[in-house]
Amino acid sequence: MSTSIDERWSEYDEEDDDELDTSDEDYRGDDRNDDPPDETNEEDTLHPDVSKNLLDWHEGRRVVELGVLAAQLQKGCKKCGTVLHLCDCFQERHYGLGSILYIKCTICSFISNIPTGKRHEKNIWDVNTKLGAGITSSGIGFSNLQMLFASLNIPGVAAGTVKKRDREAGKAIESVAKKSCNEALDEEIKLNDGKVEIRVAADAGWQTRSSGRKYNSYSGHSSLIGDKSGKIVRYDYRCRKCRLCENAKRKGIQPIDHDCR
Numbered sequence: 001m002s003t004s005i006d007e008r009w010s011e012y013d014e015e016d017d018d019e020l021d022t023s024d025e026d027y028r029g030d031d032r033n034d035d036p037p038d039e040t041n042e043e044d045t046l047h048p049d050v051s052k053n054l055l056d057w058h059e060g061r062r063v064v065e066l067g068v069l070a071a072q073l074q075k076g077c078k079k080c081g082t083v084l085h086l087c088d089c090f091q092e093r094h095y096g097l098g099s100i101l102y103i104k105c106t107i108c109s110f111i112s113n114i115p116t117g118k119r120h121e122k123n124i125w126d127v128n129t130k131l132g133a134g135i136t137s138s139g140i141g142f143s144n145l146q147m148l149f150a151s152l153n154i155p156g157v158a159a160g161t162v163k164k165r166d167r168e169a170g171k172a173i174e175s176v177a178k179k180s181c182n183e184a185l186d187e188e189i190k191l192n193d194g195k196v197e198i199r200v201a202a203d204a205g206w207q208t209r210s211s212g213r214k215y216n217s218y219s220g221h222s223s224l225i226g227d228k229s230g231k232i233v234r235y236d237y238r239c240r241k242c243r244l245c246e247n248a249k250r251k252g253i254q255p256i257d258h259d260c261r
């Protein structure tokens, strides 16, 4: 397979989506299916359709957990245990930022599947979840992300994968934020000699860029900051648009069960 990464990316046409494997970590997949590919469960077998998501591993750059890769190579061939070498890799299949390397044993010719990073739950690549957390904290969008990857010559990640991993990371970020607020509230009460009537400063904002006299933002947020601790003790946000609810309303049907804000 000699097609370059950039060529493969530019070949992507959303109309082709129906023909694609829509699995979670699919290179080009969308968000219609949350099941990971079976291939990563069967470490010793090649995917039946070896043409999907393949890359020439000599080209471009990757985000690799060196410790994981080194340990896997050291563990060796899955048939005879001979130490494997990266230079014997003949093919790579990528799932977002993670990859499976197909490495041939120099002794018995058996092909071992070597992952370039850790995975969790149903074979979700940690690196893709970290990407979701990263775009939330940095505030960049999908287009900026693709520009960044293109500049670094790192294979692009499908929009659906980014969205799903963003949502996965978002839940964890929210639960940490709630825990942090509760701890800050306890601290504030303690600093207030145990009295629950505390003084707070309120701050609120919305996302539309303007002079401050425009009120058409799709979302807004507010926070309460403890007077004594200076920490956020509560926060809230409001959205005035939900595509799932709007689509359901337009079609006159009940919206599916979703995390509506």
Ligand SMILES: [Zn+2]
Binding pocket: 077, 078, 079, 080, 081, 082, 105, 106, 107, 108, 109, 110
């Ligand atoms: Zn072997």
Ligand SMILES: [Zn+2]
Binding pocket: 242, 243, 244, 245, 246, 255, 258, 259, 260, 261
């Ligand atoms: Zn909704």
